[in-house]
Amino acid sequence: MPCGRGTTVTHKRILITGATGCVGRRIVARIAAQTPHEQVLVVRDPTRLEAWTRDHPRITLVTADMRAIGDHRAEIGAVDAAVLAAAAWGGPEAFQLNLDANRVAAALVTDGGRVFYFSSASVLARNGALLSAADALGTDYIRSKFQLVGAMEAMAERVDMVGLFPTLVIGGTGPETHSHFARLLIEAGRWAGLVRRLSADGRFHFIHAEDIARIVAHLVDAPPGERAGAERLVLGNPAMSVDDFVAAYCAHIGRPVGRRLRLRDWMAESAIRAFRIRLSPWDRYCMEHRELDFEHAVTPTDFGLDPYCANLSDALESIGIPRATR
Structure with a gap:
């Protein structure tokens, strides 16, 4: 996995989708805070973004339906990396967005760049191999996320492809953004x-949205991993x-x-x-x-980073569930 502590920081232009979601907005904030990179946010409704993003000098907004992202190539321009966090949860839109649109978005990244795509830990077996039952029995959401893995990894000869497979995600700053x-x-x-x-x-894992963002922001500038082309990272605290x-x-x-x-x-x-x-x-x-539970789930500590929520109590407090007074 690309988990070396050393990083190579050069100016990048990064395409971000799903920037108004629970995880996506954390990623945008973390990249803006700790890197010099420019971000291009593709969103359907810019009013759902936090106010600071709309005036940030290194953030460009492209108002578009993710399913039509190919029609906005000129507005998006050349990008060195992509973080593909947008998702549809069911129905025909699941395949149109989770599979088809993500393939188009990944193709916008220049040769030799890096793509981070979000699948789901539910499509993997304990050892990280694809789980055939997910494609045979899964809902539209699960099957689209399963098929996304093959589609993205088929592009790994051209770009550095990093698959992110979150376990149960805790996070959000309010009812509209809670996972x-x-x-x-x-x-x-x-x-x-x-x-x-x-x-x-x-048994199961969980991870906070902010810890996902810390991992992504780190990997944007981390050197490639030992495996050439494609990586699969299950994101989760110990089971x-x-x-x-x-x-x-x-x-x-x-x-x-x-x-x-x-x-x-x-x-x-x-x-x-x-x-x-x-x-x-x-x-x-x-x-x-x-x-x-998975054999190799990662947290920020695996990358030499401080975790935001290393335990359940911290995670519960972050979503507004107070600790009991003793």
Whole structure:
């Protein structure tokens, strides 16, 4: 992986998509703060950007639908690197944006440049190989992110291709910018009295949006990795079990766990039948494969950087869930 502490800093022109999202706005701020680079932001609605970006001398705005990014080549101009963070979460737009538009955007980068594209850790097996079930059973979002990997890596002879595979992302400065997982954690406070009494199998990683931004801003200027052409980086703090995660969450809000009821598969199946819950093939697959930990997940510390949120309590506080007073 391109994780050397040494960096080569020369002026670059960087194309950024998804700049109004939870992760994208953090990346824009971090690159502006710690590099001399110019950024070209392709956004559908510039009013959703933070005010400082609209007047920044090293930021150029291009108002466009990402799906039509090829029609704006002249406005975008020559770029040395791209950070492709825009995403659609379902329906036909998932393939149009997550796959097709990202291929077009990556093609705008000059030969020898560097492209960072965002996929999802859900499309990878524990060892970092592509997970065939994601393409066979996944939702439109998951299948588009799976197919994106092959499409991007096919371009790796021309540019340095870095695939970013976030695990569960925590972050956001308000309701409009909170990640999906952050919204769930905020909502979970209402159910803490029940959840702290339950126990379940499973392991997973999480990472804060700011820590993703710190990694990306560092890699923009880092030397290429040992693998030629393409890299796959799973982004996540060390994996936690479901029970440990719940215990840490409850301790943060001042609701320590007590004796727990172990949730069994037959209980879930009974609830599915009783409430006539319709599961997609991907939902069913995820229920049956709850160990979502990876052999090589990275955090800012792997690149010699200070983390923003090294633990769950810090991450919860960052999204407005206060620590319980003792």
